[in-house]
Amino acid sequence: MPEAYERHLVPALFRPFAADLAARAAALRPRTVLELAAGTGALTSALLTAAPTASVIASDLNQAMVTAGSAREPRADWRQADAQELPFEDGTFDLVVCQFGVMFFPDRPAAYNEVRRVLAPQGRFLFNSWGPLAAHGFAAAFQTALKESMPGAAPAFLEDVPHGYTDLAQVASDLAAAGLTLAGAEEVTLDGSAESAASVATGFLTGTPVSAVLDARQDAQGIRTAVAQRMTALLGTGPVTAAMTATLYTAHHQA
Numbered sequence: 001m002p003e004a005y006e007r008h009l010v011p012a013l014f015r016p017f018a019a020d021l022a023a024r025a026a027a028l029r030p031r032t033v034l035e036l037a038a039g040t041g042a043l044t045s046a047l048l049t050a051a052p053t054a055s056v057i058a059s060d061l062n063q064a065m066v067t068a069g070s071a072r073e074p075r076a077d078w079r080q081a082d083a084q085e086l087p088f089e090d091g092t093f094d095l096v097v098c099q100f101g102v103m104f105f106p107d108r109p110a111a112y113n114e115v116r117r118v119l120a121p122q123g124r125f126l127f128n129s130w131g132p133l134a135a136h137g138f139a140a141a142f143q144t145a146l147k148e149s150m151p152g153a154a155p156a157f158l159e160d161v162p163h164g165y166t167d168l169a170q171v172a173s174d175l176a177a178a179g180l181t182l183a184g185a186e187e188v189t190l191d192g193s194a195e196s197a198a199s200v201a202t203g204f205l206t207g208t209p210v211s212a213v214l215d216a217r218q219d220a221q222g223i224r225t226a227v228a229q230r231m232t233a234l235l236g237t238g239p240v241t242a243a244m245t246a247t248l249y250t251a252h253h254q255a
């Protein structure tokens with residue numbers, strides 16, 4: 001999964017937001033940074049380019065992601081870690097960052113509590129999460145194609161997980177429950193570009209948990225082909241561009 005994710009999804013979906021988040025993070029002039037749910041290191045690389053003197057620990061729950069990320073971005077110190085149970089001392093970092101990871105944490109207040117614990121008193125927590133599925137040109141087209149190719153049986157993963165944590169009041173409440181104050185929430189819309197709609201379809205079909213659902217079916221190959229064709233019909237042939245919306249959150253210790 002890390003290879004498919006890195007090849008088909010990172011350039012189109014994740015790199016544009018990594019550049020945006022890294023620039024905001026670098027403006028805080030951090031010295032010690034912890035990255036949560038770093039995946040294959042899209043944000044890690046952008047951050048190390050924008051803030052080359054920062055010391056960056058990149059962590060992820062999934063050891064396969066850590067292995068792929070550390071090979072791709074050796075300037076960071078990579079660690080396998082569950083965001084809900086961080087293996088770091090109290091008050092260690094002046095910045096904690098997380099790109100498109102919080103939606104995957106089963107217990108977000110527990111993860112935010114760990115962020116508060118490892119943050120220095122004046123530290124900042126910068127993270128983003130996707131907006132609703134309809135506000136993401138690639139994800140919305142993919143889900144439409146999936147529903148048409150698997151009538152009544154399409155996995156709702158994209159709607160429920162990556163695009164399922166969009167309520168600002170809920171985010172503020174989860175942070176407050178962990179002793180963090182939400183200091184800012186900014187909607188950010190960026191364009192993503194890919195070589196083809198089929199490439200993005202391949203990314204969602206093989207670089208996300210949708211892959212395991214299809215692998216369990218006899219007709220998996222036929223569905224994959226149908227989804228790629230339908231997504232191409234929706235977005236067009238050749239290189240494709242789509243608008244994608246996310247929210248960028250800033251939090252810090254409660255006063």
Ligand SMILES: C[S@@+](CC[C@H](N)C(=O)[O-])C[C@H]1O[C@@H](n2cnc3c(N)ncnc32)[C@H](O)[C@@H]1O
Nearest residue numbers: 014037038039042060061062082083099101104
């Ligand atoms: C959509 S990817 C984002 C990866 C990366 N931040 C990027 O921008 O490309 C979500 C990541 O969250 C990680 N993840 C899921 N649950 C986690 C947890 N409890 N603690 C830490 N990482 C987790 C997954 O392994 C995956 O790498």
